[in-house]
């Protein structure tokens with residue numbers, strides 16, 4: 234079995250990063266987490282990744298001022314040095330331009346805390362509660378230039394129950410995210426092995 238080389242991009246704690254790292258420890262998992270990159274030097278997820286023995290890199294966007302292209306060229310260079318084949322965004326907060334997204338066409342994943350195409354954007358749990366939705370959930374999708382709109386790879390629904398708050402609902406959705414993100418990456422990596 235070939236293990237595909239995966240980089241995870243984070244900006245903070247990266248709880249989905251931890252879920253991916255744990256899943257990739259399985260002997261039959263078709264991908265390995267080969268690199269964690271943060272755009273923030275102080276991201277808590279960096280220490281976690283290092284403790285797991287995973288190489289880390291910081292590409293600090295503030296170094297490049299308003300020049301998003303320069304930031305992305307630096308990101309791409311690091312990905313190439315590490316021979317990365319797939320990229321997973323995990324709470325990564327910088328909008329990526331078509332330049333980078335096209336380079337990773339079909340090979341870059343993100344997880345969104347809602348059942349896309351419902352509730353694109355921020356504040357999904359509050360909006361789902363306000364709409365009176367009875368179900369909510371999480372989506373893993375391929376990253377496209379337009380935010381929250383690439384092809385859907387996997388989804389899981391969670392119920393919305395009486396008394397739910399943004400916090401209780403967010404926690405339930407996060408558990409779903411942690412289940413489907415590793416499954417979606419497995420699916421993508423397996424498809425690449427065929």
Ligand code: 4DW
Nearest residue numbers: 325326327328329330334343376377378379380381
């Ligand atoms: C996302 C989308 C936009 C911003 C932040 C997060 C969701 C995940 C994502 C990250 N980068 C992406 C995606 C995506 O779905 N599609 C693409 N790239 N193409 C966002 O606008 N962030 C702003 C900065 C926020 C901050 O630094 O706190 C920004 O100006 O980049």
